[in-house]
Amino acid sequence: xxxxxxxxSGLRVSRLCLGTMNFGVDTDESEAxxxxxxxxxxxINFFDTxxxxxxxxxxxxxxxxxxxxFKQGGGRRERTVLATKVYGDMHDTYDGPNRExxxxxxxxxxxxxxxxxRLQTDHIExxxxxxxxxxxxxxxxxxxxxxxxxxxKIGYVGSSNFxxxxxxxxxxxxxxxxxxxxxSEQHKYNLLCRLPELEVLPASRxxxxxxxxxxxxxxxxxxxxxRRQDGGRRSGDQNRLDKYGKQLEAYAKLCDELGEPEDLVSxxxxxxxxxxxxxxxxxxxxxxxxxxxxAVELELDESTLTRIDxxxxxxxxxxPKAYAW
Numbered sequence: 001x002x003x004x005x006x007x008x009s010g011l012r013v014s015r016l017c018l019g020t021m022n023f024g025v026d027t028d029e030s031e032a033x034x035x036x037x038x039x040x041x042x043x044i045n046f047f048d049t050x051x052x053x054x055x056x057x058x059x060x061x062x063x064x065x066x067x068x069x070f071k072q073g074g075g076r077r078e079r080t081v082l083a084t085k086v087y088g089d090m091h092d093t094y095d096g097p098n099r100e101x102x103x104x105x106x107x108x109x110x111x112x113x114x115x116x117x118r119l120q121t122d123h124i125e126x127x128x129x130x131x132x133x134x135x136x137x138x139x140x141x142x143x144x145x146x147x148x149x150x151x152x153k154i155g156y157v158g159s160s161n162f163x164x165x166x167x168x169x170x171x172x173x174x175x176x177x178x179x180x181x182x183x184s185e186q187h188k189y190n191l192l193c194r195l196p197e198l199e200v201l202p203a204s205r206x207x208x209x210x211x212x213x214x215x216x217x218x219x220x221x222x223x224x225x226x227r228r229q230d231g232g233r234r235s236g237d238q239n240r241l242d243k244y245g246k247q248l249e250a251y252a253k254l255c256d257e258l259g260e261p262e263d264l265v266s267x268x269x270x271x272x273x274x275x276x277x278x279x280x281x282x283x284x285x286x287x288x289x290x291x292x293x294x295a296v297e298l299e300l301d302e303s304t305l306t307r308i309d310x311x312x313x314x315x316x317x318x319x320p321k322a323y324a325w
Contacts, residue, residue, distance in 0.1 A: 001044060007204075008183065011126075014278060016296060024053070029068070033072075035289050048280055049085075060090060108141075109147075126154075126184065138173035146177075156184075167182065190216050190270070193218065251312070264294055264298055279295075
């Protein structure tokens with residue numbers, strides 16, 4: 001396994017991040033345990049989750065599974081760089097307007113304690129805002145995160161689904177307070193979703209954030225599922241298949257020429273971007289996990305990257321050059 005520093009922090013993480021969103025939903029506890037054990041054995045130390053995973057009334061279920069896995073010992077917790085998130089409605093027993101989605105200091109404190117309890121740990125390496133909350137000012141946010149850091153409950157703060165200007169404001173406010181600020185941005189980024197190249201990726205690189213792409217295979221569309229007669233599980237509705245069909249066919253042809261599967265080429269394309277720290281591989285089975293590992297070793301040459309750009313054109317570079325020059 002290869003490793004990289006997470007943004008401008010001194011924290012080293014594996015170049016693939018194990019996504020756990022399916023644990024407790026499509027993946028039962030025993031299979032989740034096998035996947036996490038295999039991840040550590042393969043050198044993947046970076047695990048991503050969120051307090052709401054499990055979804056709806058079962059929100060928190062995924063964190064509970066990870067906590068039970070940690071409880072087995074064997075150095076599992078010590079070897080894991082753990083990332084979770086806060087923002088959504090956890091359907092807690094308490095009611096009222098502060099239960100709803102958002103990032104108030106009140107909510108961060110309560111939900112951090114809930115995550116720690118479910119995860120059966122006393123600290124979280126990377127605590128991420130699942131979405132931006134523009135109703136909360138950064139004095140409140142950085143105050144809440146600083147308190148948690150001083151208490152030893154979190155190590156670093158990350159964002160997810162932030163716009164480029166949200167990242168800039170966050171880092172400016174952090175600098176004014178004399179704190180490190182954000183070290184990562186988790187963002188939807190893949191061959192079919194290249195808009196982040198306009199603002200988010202340049203802002204992240206300039207301001208010291210490592211980018212952690214989620215949905216790197218766009219729900220299976222970039223994994224070759226479109227070749228299956230049934231469309232492949234989670235490959236998207238027919239409208240999306242019709243919209244991207246010609247591109248996917250051209251991409252499949254390129255991958256056949258390379259002698260590499262589409263999913264691994266998609267991951268390797270992300271890893272070739274210097275802004276990207278680690279794509280999230282949201283596997284459901286141990287077989288899917290083991291298949292993903294080789295992406296780290298797959299290097300795409302310039303001619304292949306050029307052909308991929310021709311099939312899936314990006315926005316033309318970063319802003320404003322992409323549209324104004």
